[in-house]
Amino acid sequence: MRPEQPARGPRPSFSRARLTEAAIRIADAEGLDALSMRRVAAEIGSGTMSLYRYVSSKDDLIDLMSDAVAPEFFPPSTDVTGDWRADVRALAVCNRQAMLRHPWLTKSPATRQSAGPNRVRLMEDSLGLVDGLGLSMDAMLNVMGAIAAYVNGFVSAELAEAEARRRTGMDLMQWMASQASFIESLLRTGDYPLFSRMVTEAGRELTDPDERFAFGLDRLLDGIAATLPPAP
Amino acid sequence: MRPEQPARGPRPSFSRARLTEAAIRIADAEGLDALSMRRVAAEIGSGTMSLYRYVSSKDDLIDLMSDAVAPEFFPPSTDVTGDWRADVRALAVCNRQAMLRHPWLTKSPATRQSAGPNRVRLMEDSLGLVDGLGLSMDAMLNVMGAIAAYVNGFVSAELAEAEARRRTGMDLMQWMASQASFIESLLRTGDYPLFSRMVTEAGRELTDPDERFAFGLDRLLDGIAATLPPAP
DNA sequence: TGAAAACTGGGTACAGCGTACCCTGTTTCC
DNA sequence: GGAAACAGGGTACGCTGTACCCAGTTTTCA
Numbered sequence: 001m002r003p004e005q006p007a008r009g010p011r012p013s014f015s016r017a018r019l020t021e022a023a024i025r026i027a028d029a030e031g032l033d034a035l036s037m038r039r040v041a042a043e044i045g046s047g048t049m050s051l052y053r054y055v056s057s058k059d060d061l062i063d064l065m066s067d068a069v070a071p072e073f074f075p076p077s078t079d080v081t082g083d084w085r086a087d088v089r090a091l092a093v094c095n096r097q098a099m100l101r102h103p104w105l106t107k108s109p110a111t112r113q114s115a116g117p118n119r120v121r122l123m124e125d126s127l128g129l130v131d132g133l134g135l136s137m138d139a140m141l142n143v144m145g146a147i148a149a150y151v152n153g154f155v156s157a158e159l160a161e162a163e164a165r166r167r168t169g170m171d172l173m174q175w176m177a178s179q180a181s182f183i184e185s186l187l188r189t190g191d192y193p194l195f196s197r198m199v200t201e202a203g204r205e206l207t208d209p210d211e212r213f214a215f216g217l218d219r220l221l222d223g224i225a226a227t228l229p230p231a232p
Numbered sequence: 233m234r235p236e237q238p239a240r241g242p243r244p245s246f247s248r249a250r251l252t253e254a255a256i257r258i259a260d261a262e263g264l265d266a267l268s269m270r271r272v273a274a275e276i277g278s279g280t281m282s283l284y285r286y287v288s289s290k291d292d293l294i295d296l297m298s299d300a301v302a303p304e305f306f307p308p309s310t311d312v313t314g315d316w317r318a319d320v321r322a323l324a325v326c327n328r329q330a331m332l333r334h335p336w337l338t339k340s341p342a343t344r345q346s347a348g349p350n351r352v353r354l355m356e357d358s359l360g361l362v363d364g365l366g367l368s369m370d371a372m373l374n375v376m377g378a379i380a381a382y383v384n385g386f387v388s389a390e391l392a393e394a395e396a397r398r399r400t401g402m403d404l405m406q407w408m409a410s411q412a413s414f415i416e417s418l419l420r421t422g423d424y425p426l427f428s429r430m431v432t433e434a435g436r437e438l439t440d441p442d443e444r445f446a447f448g449l450d451r452l453l454d455g456i457a458a459t460l461p462p463a464p
Numbered sequence: 465t466g467a468a469a470a471c472t473g474g475g476t477a478c479a480g481c482g483t484a485c486c487c488t489g490t491t492t493c494c
Numbered sequence: 495g496g497a498a499a500c501a502g503g504g505t506a507c508g509c510t511g512t513a514c515c516c517a518g519t520t521t522t523c524a
Contacts, residue, residue, distance in 0.1 A: 008492045008499045036481065047503035049483075058482065107339065120418060120427055127426040137426075137433040145389070146382070146448030153385030157377070186352060194359040194372075195352055201369040216378030219455030226454055240470045240521045268510065279474035281512075290511065465524100472519070481510070490501070 014044060016054045020064045024102070027065065031163075032104035062108050067116025069105070072098040074125050085221055087129040088143075092151050092217050099155040103163075106156045134229040143224055150220055154213055246276060248286045252296045256334070259297065263395075264336035294340050299348030301337070304330040306357050317453055319361040320375075324383050324449050331387040335395075338388045366461040375456055382452055386445055 022043040027035045037058060041048040055061040075094040080087050099105050130140050165171050176183060176199065187196045254275040259267045269290060273280040287293040307326040312319050331337050362372050397403050408415060408431065419428045 010490045010492095010501045012501070037483080038481080041503095049485095049504075050502050052483075053501070117418070120424065123430075124424045124427045127430070131426060137429050138439070140426075141430065141434060142444055142447045145444065146386075146451060149385035149389060149448060150378070150382045150452070151385065152388060153381035153383065154378075156384060156388070157381060186349070192352065192356045194363060194369075195356045197369050198355075198359070198373065202373060207370070212374055212377065215374045216381060216452070219378060219459065220382070220448070220452045221455070222458055223451030223454035226458075227451065242472045242519045242521095244472070269512080270510080273474095281475075281514095282473050284512075285472070467522100467524085469522075470520085472517100474516090474518105476513105476515085478513085479511095482508100484507085485505085487504085488502090491499085493498080494496090 012053065013050075014046060014054065016064060017068075018044060019051060019054050020061065020068050023061055024065050024068060027104040028102055032107050035104070059109055063115045066105065066108060067118045069098065069102050070116070070118035070122045072101070073122050080129070084130055084133055085225060088147060089217065089221060091126060091129060092147055093213075095148070095151045096155050096213060099151070100158070103159045106152070106159055146220060146224070147217075150216055154216065158209055158213075244285070246278060246282075246286065248296060249300075251276060251283060251286050252293065252300050255293055256297050256300060259336040260334055264339050267336070291341055295347045298337065298340060299350045301330065301334050302348070302350035302354045304333070305354050312361070316362055316365055317457060320379060321449065321453060323358060323361060324379055325445075327380070327383045328387050328445060331383070332390070335391045338384070338391055378452060378456070379449075382448055386448065390441055390445075 019040065023035060023040050026039055026043060037051055038048045040061075041051055051061075055064065073091075073095050075087075075090045079090045079094075126144055127140055130143055135143065161172065164175075168175060170178060183199060186192050187199070251272065255267060255272050258271055258275060269283055270280045272293075273283055283293075287296065305323075305327050307319075307322045311322045311326075358376055359372055362375055367375070393404065396407075400407060402410065415431065418424050419431070
């Protein structure tokens, strides 16, 4: 499976890229659980084991998938203004949207971060947004790492809720209603005043995921901005 | 599998709690991939299918596991001072440590958040840390949600790196050295100045995970504190 | 005091998974 | 033309979750 272009022998019928594309299509539409080698083979019309001429393992395939979608994580150049805060914010928003488009990314087996060239490019461009602010490289990595951690954590929770909704066919409120007797028995004990308030009061404001995402992101940016060395 | 105490028939040989405990032990030590129903059955010395008298599915078991470790997520009462900022910070630190103790939590299949009684208790107590600050319930949920997102995202990245290190047997620097020829070919293009700086400069300061965690956490707390209504 | 009901543990079996291994056919080089 | 290097793909193995069934045990009721 090794070389991209074999020196001898028949021309390969497929390509790593085509295989990766098919795998992404399946994972996007049906989730990572539905992604199997047999399924990918069926999708591109090859034998199952033939895939191993192109990738060395399923994990390798997932690495390729991750790298393939990496370009979606950087906002279009028209959105990059040169103002670090606006740009980092746009990056975070763009990252969230890309992760929502490819929910399997949050559950993909942990591999080394900067696996492929696209990810290196993404890291380069992302770091570029906070370059020239008088930060050391470690400080820059800390800033971008904190942003990435928040975005990742938020989207993971968002996707977990979406998946639960899909699986049970109920949204949070419907699910709570179905658990009413259990919840009410808790409330009657009087030991859960805040949980009780949550059940009755939550959802009056800021229920839009976009706004909830923005809240934490802007607080984090506020905090980062306050520690930045003064602009020259 | 339904009732905890059967009305008729023989006394159950095990208990849901014992089963859950065994499963947690396996998952802590060998990861979620090593957790199979057959493995759990072998651990407690029962037949595989007997487990289904106690849990309705493997996902159900994982739900029980999550709920069982929930108490570890709240700091001991001696650490709760009444100062919201110190307390939320202690909660975040405690959450991180608990997640590091149980790495499978970050990959456990997405189920409804507040599944069991321990998780409800945790939510109640966590919300209690930001009660009385003049925040609406939705604002409180936003604050705690942002903190949880950051902690979750940070620990996920931390565990992913740890797992990659364990799998390849190399830490980040060793791995980079092994990829040296690829990396150097990138650097020679001159298109990756910041990535290049990262390779040469990173790690001079703040490489301690605890400090990196604290950096983002404190920035987030800074930002949140700034939006809080003035204390009475 | 049986008989029936409700439960227990556990074995068998099935569909699906990743992938090691092997065979056959095609292309290219010497 | 022979050999080497490759292509595609079939078979098979050990693993997974779990549906289903059966035999044994305890309790309840006539």
